[in-house]
Amino acid sequence: MHPGGWLAWSACAGLAAVSTTNPFYLLPLAAGACAVHLARSTSSPGARLFRLFGATALVVIATRTLLVVLGPISAGSIVAASLEGLRVATLIMIYGAFNSVADPHSLLRLAPRRLHEPALAATLALTMAPRFIESAARVREAQRMRGIEVSALKAIPVLAVPLLETGMEQALTLAESMDARGHGRGPRSRYRPQPFGAWAWATVLVSALALVVVMAAGGAALTVVAFPLAWPTASPWLVAAFSAFAAPAFFPEGVPR
């Protein structure tokens, strides 16, 4: 799917998440994020890190709950704190799913013309990073052949200076090549503009609609009363709206991009 669809999805879902502390709304939203990850994850590095996002979410809830000790402890303050933790945790899960489904390179291709150069620099950084890691391993091994182990703090220059020098040489070659290949010459064209397909539109529509329903319900309907502590209530309409963010997980695979 066009990454623009995922951008819209994550923005709407994120806004919906920060607007409530009600677990009956937050939990379906978090579950929807998991479903999207499971159904649509790509081979991007973000896909492998979804678990890490999950772990971070749990840590956030725990930390926030523990912070209660800084003030008067009551059932209300504990519940309120952990629900605030849950809110941030849900936000983290949504972006965990986003990172898992959106391919970094196609996201970068979305960069507006005005940001072509920073986006190009970011593309370069992304594609050269693996090479940098290989070089680091090679330098380390080569220095070992001289009897110099790169382990102590003092030995940082042994590894860092050759890497940096080589990198600077490379930057010069690269700049020269870009200049000779017409970088910054004038208006650019695009080889592969990604079409914004039907399912991307559907994702945008569903997400926007759900967000409108949530916003229309207003603050009071979304807030849990913790002082005095009361059992949160849930409106079926709102539960449906929050659950709607799981929809892209059920869109067919292999649809035209």
Next chain:
Amino acid sequence: MRDAIAFDSVSFSYPGDGLRALDDVTATIEEGTFVLVCGATASGKSTLIRAINGLVPQFTGGAFSGRVTVCGRDTLSEKPSSLADVVSFVPQDPGSSFVLDTVEDEIAYGMENLGIPAATMRGSIEECLDLLDLDHLRASSVRSISGGERQRVAIAAALAPRPRVLLLDEPTSQLDPQAAEHVLAALQRLVHDLGLTVVIAEHRLERVAGYVDAALGCRRGKVLSGSPSAVLDELGVGPPVATLGRLLGWSPLPLTVREARRRAPALSPDARRTGASPRSEAQPLVAARALRAGYGSSEVLKGVDLGLVAGEIVALMGRNGSGKTTLLRCLTGLHAPRSGTVAAGEGAPVPGRSVALCPQTPEDILFRDRVDSEIETTLRANGCPERAGAWLEELGLAALAGRHPRDLSAGQRLLVAAAAVVATGARALLLDEPTRGLDPDAKRLLIELLRRYARGGRAVVFATHDVELAAELATRVVMLASGEIIADGGAKDILGDSPVFAPQMTRVFGAGWLTPGQVANALAHS
């Protein structure tokens, strides 16, 4: 024919440098020709190439006078980027000049910069993929393909905007012979079929001399132009057949084996066979026995026996993937064998201590700001009592002691890196493709250094595709094929027997003849 490129009394010097990199150059290059720019390192070769698309002086800075026109356009009145529609440039190491991720996107990048409509781009890309035989790689990452493929992708990317002039800076220096031939043949086809003007700077003359129509020779900023054989004759460089021609006073100078063969007097082919066994009774410095090694499920070495004796200089040859690099890594102790043993003196080799491996990119280990500090660093890390000065003296590098390693030429840097790794006191030095990217002068210095090193009761092994280097330097040649040693013996015997690995003199005069000097000597005595 019209001139594609014209230099009109061009002088140029780099910023902060009093020397003129180009000194009153006037020359023209005709449309639809394949032109070689040759000369030693720092002779002005790459400056000349870069002056054609305005990188000199606009990218480099510096003082420039005169006028360069390319397809009638003045290189000073436009930026290099705006000349990109008529002239394309392929830098020396395409690996570090790629901008995007996949082959297809990389080829499109230049056209996108020119604002070419998407539909036109599609056609152009398909054409270039076909022309350079890259279709099967279109979706691959440019970082995951081989050196030869990378060079072809860089050429395809340069051709895609349909320029009229193509500039290449040492396109074959990082390639093995087969890949180089593939690239050069593709370029020649472009000149013949499309009428493209191709200018290449190159010092692997034995590879390119047979392909080009004309040459520009650079020497200390001066440029002479003419036929390849006249220019090489004037510069005093060239492939071994040219060296021989010069020794024997032939004119015009032969540039290919075929031309030399027509002129060559008969010499008895097997007159100089040694017949001596390379096996020596001396205690080996390093010995591998029944060595098997590999990565994951693939077995790279399948039972290798190899002993290295003091004073030997061994050339390790074989196709890519035959196990040369793995064998070197096993001999240094960097790669653990699956079975069999490697012994260096008393026990298994300690990486660096007993057997040194010279890094393929010398920049990987140089981090100090003086050459002698680099040597000092190794000596101190290994507790050697020796002085850096004495060590540099022994290897013939004393003149470099106070220089900054980054200010040296690529060839000198390699020498310093080699000196720095052997300062551990290692008795054997291993090198993997040491002459990749080196010019003939640098090669000569390397040969000198390795001979000096081996003379001190030590041994050298170098893996190489460069048969001329093996012919000149090696006392013994070991051939590897799919992980096994298929031939091992004196250079004359082994290189003479192989049709692929025979040096030019062997091809002209038959087995036993390796270097032009040897042939000229024999002819003088007969």
Next chain:
Amino acid sequence: MTGRATRAGALVVMNIAGAAAFAWPFLLPGLIGRGQGHEVDAPLIFAGLLMGLGGLLFIELGRTALGPKTVALIGVLGAAMVALRLPGFIGGFSAMFIVVLTAGSSFGPAFGFVLGAVGTFASGMFVGGIGPWLPFQMVAVGWVGLGAGLLPKGSWPVRVGSLAAYGAFAAFAFGAVMNLWFWPFAAASGPVAWSPGQGVAANVGRYLTFYAATSFAWDAFGAAGNALVVAVAGRPLLACLDRAARRMRLDARAYSPPQSVTMEAEPAG
């Protein structure tokens, strides 16, 4: 020169606006007046500010043409940041910051800012760290680079010493700034909560308590790491970057013959 002055001016304006985006929990109550009920508006204010911050990044990063030299340098140094971010943080220390600190010092504040922002963006993409925090992170790391570029150059000990000290300070400042974006929702109730009804001073106090309780120890690692690495490796790294800076921004030189030109290479940074 005027170009450079406009550039610096725009950088300052941009950063004041950026600072406002970070400080919104402190400033807004004062602006809107003291009253209850702003907790509910927080998400909307947050969304608005996020868009504002994104817009400012958009304007600042797209304002001037960088040119091939700067793009290539940021690409290479950004790749180093991406690679160094991968092993993760040891406590609050990431070697990523060393790249920003040294490059900012060598190539100047404007370059430092763009490198910090773009490198953070790329590393966020590489490790899968895209989220509403990313614009905040980009601006905050950008500031680290910007500040490094403003430090005194002087002799080597002065330069390395001040960079090491600044590195330690920057670790805490970065941590404090990065906790701000979520503070109003993560702590909407209790003693460390954002309390729009109270004054700026009270909110700053509450925030400092929140920061001390959640992140101070973590960031202390970062501070120590930055200072140590800069102190040990700063000089050779800076020397190497300075050499590159000189080669990329070459000086013009007079040349006598008629109809000759002396070109100044297009500078990087």
